[in-house]
Amino acid sequence: MAEGPAVAQLAQDNPDLNVLGLGAQDSLEFANDFVARVGLADSDITLVWDPSFDSWRELGIRTQPYWILYDAFGNEVTSSPGAVDLAAVQAVLDA
Amino acid sequence: MRPPTRRAAVAAFSLALAATSCSGASTDTVVASVLDQAVEVAPEAVVEPPQTTVPVQGSSTNDPAADDSEPAIAAATQETPRPADTEPADAAPGSPATSPAAVAIQLPDVSVVDLSTGETADLEQFVRPGPTLVWFWAPH
Numbered sequence: 001m002a003e004g005p006a007v008a009q010l011a012q013d014n015p016d017l018n019v020l021g022l023g024a025q026d027s028l029e030f031a032n033d034f035v036a037r038v039g040l041a042d043s044d045i046t047l048v049w050d051p052s053f054d055s056w057r058e059l060g061i062r063t064q065p066y067w068i069l070y071d072a073f074g075n076e077v078t079s080s081p082g083a084v085d086l087a088a089v090q091a092v093l094d095a
Numbered sequence: 096m097r098p099p100t101r102r103a104a105v106a107a108f109s110l111a112l113a114a115t116s117c118s119g120a121s122t123d124t125v126v127a128s129v130l131d132q133a134v135e136v137a138p139e140a141v142v143e144p145p146q147t148t149v150p151v152q153g154s155s156t157n158d159p160a161a162d163d164s165e166p167a168i169a170a171a172t173q174e175t176p177r178p179a180d181t182e183p184a185d186a187a188p189g190s191p192a193t194s195p196a197a198v199a200i201q202l203p204d205v206s207v208v209d210l211s212t213g214e215t216a217d218l219e220q221f222v223r224p225g226p227t228l229v230w231f232w233a234p235h
Contacts, residue, residue, distance in 0.1 A: 007230050018227040022218070025233040028208055034234030035210055045230070046221050048207040055218055056231060058203040066231040072224075074198040084228065092226045 003065045003083055004038040010084060011044035016093055023049040024056045025064075071095060199224050 011019035021040070023031050031049040035041050050056065059068070068079040071092050078088050199222045207218045 003230075004232065007228075010228070016225060018223040018225055019230060020221055020227060021230045021232055022207070023210075023232045023234060026235055030234040031208075032210060034232075041211075046223075047210040048216075048218065048221055049210055049234075050205055050207045050218070052205055054205045055203045055207070058205075059231075061231050064231050064233045068229045068231075070200045070227040070229070072198065072226050074200045076200075084230070089226075089228060 004034075004040055007067075007084060008040055008043035008045055010086065010089065014089065014093060015044070017089060019045045021045045021047040022055060023047065024051075024053045024061075027051075200227050200229075202229070 007019060007021070011017065023034075028049060028051060035047055040047060055061075063081045065083075066079070066081045067084050069077045069085070069088055069092060071077050072095070077092055078085065199219075202218050202222060205218050206215050207221070208215055209221070
């Protein structure tokens with residue numbers, strides 16, 4: 001998972017940005033292994049795992065990695081699969 | 096010898112008789128004209144009620160005005176939610192309830208595992224106010 005360290009760095013560099021890592025698929029054991037292996041355990045990302053996959057289903061997430069950016073008012077600004085759009089994040093933080 | 100006024104009266108009476116005799120010959124005409132007038136008057140009388148009802152309708156147009164006021168009320172009720180909708184925006188600068196710091200994103204109501212503790216909790220408990228990036232990942 002190449003995006004993991006990049007997202008962790010993004011969270012570290014932007015303490016005003018809440019970064020919620022919502023994992024799913026596979027198993028809890030795999031999820032914990034992934035977090036340890038990629039070095040996310042001590043990151044500023046709030047890491048949770050959804051064993052039911054319902055959160056992804058309700059949000060229409062069909063591929064991963066995927067991200068959704070919300071502004072300070074709770075409005076969805078943008079979303080996309082793949083790498084996080086750092087410019088979009090910065091625009092939200094500057095708003 | 097008759098006095099002048101009597102002569103005049105007699106003359107007038109004669110003329111009246113002559114007119115009566117003429118009108119007797121043209122009684123139908125006179126009656127017809129009278130009937131025409133009556134007929135003409137009657138429709139006017141018939142028309143007038145509607146005309147009089149127009150003002151009544153005018154007053155009833157107050158009812159449409161009332162109808163107009165009903166949409167106005169409806170519009171007001173429609174506008175009522177607007178201030179409610181605008182309340183957060185109006186109150187946003189000063190009200191902590193609507194300030195960006197108090198607004199949280201809406202996520203599905205599901206139970207997730209907190210990987211930092213291993214405990215299960217509602218996903219919404221991990222939502223914080225402020226700009227948020229939700230990153231969806233899978234362990235593979």
